[in-house]
Amino acid sequence: MAMHEIIARFCRLTGRNICSLSVKCTRNTTLPASRRYISRSTGNSIQFRLDERTAHSSLDLFKKDTGVIYRMLGLDPSHVQDNPERFRDWAVVFGSEEITGGRHYWEVTVKRSQEFRLGVAEAKMAREDCIGTNAASWVFGYTQRKWSAMTSNKMVPLQLVGKPERVGVLLDYEAGLLALVDTERPKIIHSIRGRFRGPLCPAFGLWDGELLTHSGLEEPESLVGC
Template identity: 90%
Template sequence: MAMHASVAHFCRLTGRSIGSLSVKWPRDATQPAGRGYISSSAANSIQFRLDERTAHSSLDLFKKDTGVIYRMLGLDPSHVQDNPERFRDWAVVFGSEEITGGRHYWEVTVQRSQEFRLGVAEARMAREDCVGTSAASWVFGYARRKWSAMTGNKAVPVQLVGKPERVGVLLDYEAGLLALVDTERRKIIHSIRGRFRGPLCPAFGLWDGELLTHSGLEEPGSLV
């Protein structure tokens, strides 16, 4: 039990999952097949589920693939279907839709997790990398009761008192903007600027508890 506790502590510090620390994955991971596409003319009501084909072996999907729960030990990676879309080293899962333009909004219930990341990532992001540390991802992370904006292995503190039960994510593809939204006050808390050059997917990292996604939502009209 002491050994498991020590390993778990190390994994929480690094964001890496137990049972996959030594596993590597090719850098030229192929683009996931069979996803939907959102055109630049689409309304801001993207609807997606979590894509089991991308889910790390420590993550289980539930509620018709709109929720994800973290299992500390998870499955033996050898017991999970082997494909180039799956994250092997990190507890990451992508949404099922690819976004190629437009302005889109979704929400995530985060009250049952103390360590997670949420945002977007390039659909072709290497599956050996992690969202937030890869330059092909833009996410907001929560750990040790603190929020941060993360991309390219750089983290900027986000001033947010406490942790709400639910947060919003706003993506403006053409403007190169990803924003974290206070769903109660309908206010942008913090934004990340990026250069989006290809299809993006909603992206989630989870190392404790569970997350529940809510898509198909219209953007609150008061957001700026």
């Protein structure tokens, strides 16, 4: 079992937030040119699956690779196909499509999870890092019944946000905006500003329960212009 996974579980048992730990931010590493995705999304209505090649050994994909479930024991890392794109220290998986421009919207259903992260990350983000701990990822995290906006190993607590079963994610590449969306109203709960300089992938971290992604959706009319 990877040391970071052991630390993460210890933190949950002792009531500490893993995000409060000092995490060394690793510079982005260049991955082999063999990366292959369905397509490069520059318009709207992004449609993606989860990329098994990036999935940590404790994560199982299901429902035609649109959902992910956390397995406490998971697979023995030595039995997982050796792939430089795979996260081996953190329970993270990327979406299968790179985003190089445009405005995109997708939703995530959360089931039986008390600790997860969702957002975007640079396609070539270092696999030794966890999403939200470096300048190459922008995510919204949920742990200890609280939401936070996370990037560059910094956390901004979000106030008056419960735990909805389904949330939306809005990405405006050119505007440098990532937003968490209340799907019932719908409206933006909180947004993160960033400088997107290269291809991005939808990114997910999961430490219990399961997540189901819903892509290929049109952006709600109430969000247009936000």
